[in-house]
Amino acid sequence: MNTSLSWIKAYVPDLDVTPKEYCDAMTLSGTKVETCTLLDKNLEKIVVGQILSIDPHPDADKLVICQVDVGTEKLQIVTGADNMRVGDKVAVVLDGGKVAGGHDGGPMPEDGIRINAGKLRGVESYGMMCSIEEMGSSREFYPEAPVSGLYIFPQDTPVGADAVEVLGLHDAVIEYEITSNRVDCYSVLGIAREAAATFDKPFHPPVVAKTGNGEDIHDYLKVSVEDTKLCKRYCARMVKNIKLGPSPKWMQRRLASNGIRPINNLVDITNYIMEEYGQPMHAFDYDLIAGHEIIVKRAKDGDKFQTLDGQVRTLDSTMLMINDAEKEVGIAGIMGGENSKITDDVKTMVFECACFDGTNNRLTSRKLGLRTDASGKYEKGIDPNTAEEAVNRACQLVEEMGAGEVVGGMIDVYPVKAAGNxxxxxxxxxxxxxxxxxxxxxxxxxxxxxxxxxxxxxxxxxxxxxxxxxxxxxxxxxxxxxxxxxxxIPTTLPGSRTAGRIPFDKRVQDVCRETAEFCGFSESMTYSFESPKVFDKLLIPADSSLRKTVTINNPLGEDFSIMRTLPLNGMLTSLSTNYNRRNKEARLYEMSKIYLPKQLPLTELPDERVQVILGMYGENFDFFNMKGVVEEIFARLGMRELPEYVAEAGKPFLHPGRQAEVFYGGKKLGYLGELHPDVADNYDLGTKVYLAVLDVPTLCEFASFDYKYTGIANFPAVTRDLSMLVKKDITAGEVEKMIRQRGGRLLESLELFDIYEGAQVLTGYKSMAYSLTFRAKDHTLEEKEISTVMKKILNGLEGMDIKLRA
Incomplete structure (x- = not known):
């Protein structure tokens, strides 16, 4: 939202502040100023001068010598301009003065250009005559200025007057950052009301006078609203005997300060009302309205409509349209139709000033890919009570500018009057x-x-x-x-006596995050909504419960139409991006949410679960590296028992021979393994990828932050090594479980330090070697105690058909 400071002062006339004071105070009172552009920046010692004579330069064909009256004296000025005549009044920069722009109309220097007296091709020149560009402005603000050449003032402009003041350049254009809830501040009157409150000055809104020629608009036009939910109010007034022409300079400059190009008096009035009141308006050529009737109703599915920009739009039944007795003539609140546009031949015109539903307007604008200044106002939700005053103000301006004859009365369809809170x-x-x-x-x-x-x-x-x-x-x-x-407002500490605490599940998540980062992983963040095609890429069976998903009603597209039921796609997409950008290795983790519906269609919220997913690839990583990270997470969570791993987890997206489910305390915590080669191809991953997924709610059942410390052992440890032949289908986990059970309280630790398969080992077997450490807390172990425990262990191994190696 932009305004000029002078426009604000028109409604707060007692506002006597500099632009800086204004911007600082408005920002502190809640109307944040984004930028402030001073229109008189770098303009010094510029007055209105009158050209007394123009003579050719003796040594330059493209230069002339002018004698100029600047009020206090007559100056000789050499110029290359050619659009002036004797008697014209122009802007003159005196010796030592400053202009904002260059002679060539290029970019304005930061500090402007200092003008000093001197000689041009041997002739003395005591100043410079200016174009509008050299004064830091443009034809957007001053359309009467020539495309190139000097700016010519009207003949009634006093000689010697401050040219900057005459042009209204002692002003500032201010850009505000308005929050979406302050709809009233998307208007100049709304900003002015805030300024009046900020500086404690009286607010003087426009006094809207009664207009009309004594006739009644109801004799000319009929309006009906079929959908009062989408059109809360519809006001219409009428103007006859239209006289098109330029709008006054004050209006042109105010519109230009808001970034709106002046066109003609009637178009400028509708734009001016939109900026002044924040109320969009539209004008119809009365003679093009079939049956002289306006009907506000929804479009039909598949209707075609050509808008003012020449494009044909396809409509649907959610869109609100303005119709006459035969056809659609405008998309409500967005843009009129080519079939009813105002031309220079217009004689009678209808002003529309309505309040359309903001949400519907935004959705229609989005569907059509058509956003306008009016739709930008409507979608924020304007006040329907503003419509009457706004249309009456427009008619007042029509009369003041002599742009036409206002017909008396107003059509006002307003079924339910809006009341404030x-x-x-x-x-x-x-x-x-x-x-x-x-x-x-x-x-x-x-x-x-x-x-x-x-x-x-x-x-x-x-x-x-x-x-x-x-x-x-x-x-x-x-x-x-x-x-x-x-x-x-004084700075104080919170007065509550309750101490804040991080919820337990958040503490668990924090430990998972910290441990992953400690192990060299970087955090990844991906969308919770994805495409149904993901299941095919992950080889999920057609009858899998994972395909039963929560479907989004208004997705951004098919690729974002469901809520994920497993966290793999985002991780694999991130790993693929790294791999295809030639990163030799990558380690990523994510605290991802999955959404598991309890039944479909939904009758209650789905089970929303947080899962930790770890993913990595690289020549130095394998299945056991990932297993080590998982166990490190367990250890950091105070889970002191060793987890159990069950091979062949049945995950179709993992390698059939290199996957395992993770159990702890009899409950499944997650799974890990190598990515299936076919899935890796689907994600354009040309290397081995390792994944692990842990369910945070289940981790919370076993995690403990109740740390217990034990003293340093006072008695020596005893080690024994075991070398054995084990069938290939027996896992190390099964062997270790048995050894721990049989070892009892004296077994302090065990470590697998060698595993071998080869020519010296029986077919179908593998050689495994463990180092066992024994220690008693209250005495030095004797050989008899160690032998007893070792015998139990060996008996257990024998029961598993495991043989000791000689």
Whole structure:
């Protein structure tokens, strides 16, 4: 949202501040200023001069010598301009003055250009005559300026006057960053009201006079609204005997300050009202309205409609249209049709000023790929009570500018009048929330400055309909805070006696995250919604429960149409991106959410679970590296028992011979393994990839942060080595489980230090060697105790058909 400071001062005439003071105060009161452009930057000592004579330069064909009256003296100025005549009044930069732009119309130098007296081809020149570009402006602001050459003032301009002031360049164009809830501030009047409250000055909105020629618009036009939900109000007024022409310079410059190019008086009036009131307007040629009837209703599916930009749009039944008795003539709140556009031959015109549903307007704009200034206003949700004053203001401007004859009366279809909110005034709660001690009367004073009413009987703040952001006590507290001054609110510590704590599941997630990063993994973040095609890429069977997904009603596209039921796709996509960008190795983890519906169609929220997924590839990584990371996570979570691994987990996306499910305390925690080669091809991964997935809610059942410490052992340990022949189908986990069970409390640790398969080992067997460490806490172990435990272990191994090697 842009405004010129002079436009704001038109409604707050007592506002006597510099642009910097204005911007600083408005930002601190909640209307954030993004940029401030000074129109008179680098303009010094520029006056209005009148050309007395023009003579050719003796030594240059393209230069002339002018004698110019600047009020206090007559100056000789040499120039290359050729669009002036004797008697013209032009902008003259005096000796030592400054202009903003260069002679060639190029980019403006940061510090402007200093003009000094000197000689041009041997002739003295005591100043410079300016174009509008050299004064830092453009034909957008001053359409009467020539395409090239000097700017010529009207003949009634006083000689010697400050040219910058005459042009209205002692001004600033201010850009605001308006939050979407402050719909009222998407208008100049809304900003001016904020400025009046900020500086505690009277606010003077336009006084809208009654207009009309004594006739009644109802004799000319009929309006009906079939969908009052999407069109809350529709106002129409009429103007006859149209006289098209340029709008006044003050209007052109105000529109240009908001980035709108002036066109003609009637178009400029509709744009001016949209900026002044934040209320879009549209104009129809009355003679092109079939049956002289306007009907507001929804389109039909498949209808074709050509908009003013010449494009044919395909409509559907969710879109609201403006129709006449025979055809569609405009897309409500977005753009009119080619079949009803205003031409230079217009004689009678209808002003439309309506309030359309913001959500529907936004969705229609998005479906059609058509966004306009009007749709940008409507989609934020404008106040329907503004429509009447806005259309009357437009008719007032028509009369003031002599642009036509306003027909009396107004058609106003307004089934349900919008009323403002009422918010209970609770000063004690406001002070408690802000940490202040502001009196109730002071708070009421702030409300009065903002044009908020107050009901003494019910002790309620009466919110006008144009303030759609005030609903609760906290909203009132924000109004109090910003006008009391955020800098005046004391800094205090929280008054609550309860100590904040991180939830247990978040602590578990933090440990998983920290451990993964400690092991060299980097965090990845991917979308929770994905494509149904993912299941085919992951080789998920057609009848798998994983394909029963939550479907999104309004997806961005098919690739984002379901909520994921397993976290693999995002991780594999990230690994693939790294691999195809020639990263030799990658280690990534993600705290991903999956969504498991309890039944379809949904009758309750799905089971939303957080899972840790780890993924890596690289020549130095294998299955056991990933297994080690998983066990490190368990150890950091205080899970002191060793997990169990069950081979052949049945995961179709993992290598059939290199996968395992992870169990702890009899419950499945997740799985790990090598990615199936076919899945790797589907993701364009030309290397071995290792994955692990752990379910955080199940981890929480076993995690413990109740740390217990034991003293350093006082008695020596004894080690024994075991070398054995083991059948290939017996896993190391099964062997270790048996050894731990048989070893009892004296077995302190065991380590697999050698595994071998080869010519010296029986077919179908593998050689495994373990180092066992024994220790007693209260005495030095004797050989008899060790032998007894070893015998139990050997008996257990023999029961598993495991043979000792000689």
């Amino acid at each position: 009422r918010v209970k005034f609770e000063p004690d709660k406001i002070n408690a929330l802000l940490g202040t001690d502001i009196s109730p009367e002071t708070m009421k004073g702030y409300f009065r400055k903002l044009d908020l009413g107050f009901d003494e009987e019910t002790q309620e703040v009466v919110v006008p309909s144009w303030r759609q952001d005030l609903h609760y006590m906290a909203d009132l507290a924000e109004e109090v805070a910003r006008f009391y001054g955020y800098a005046n």
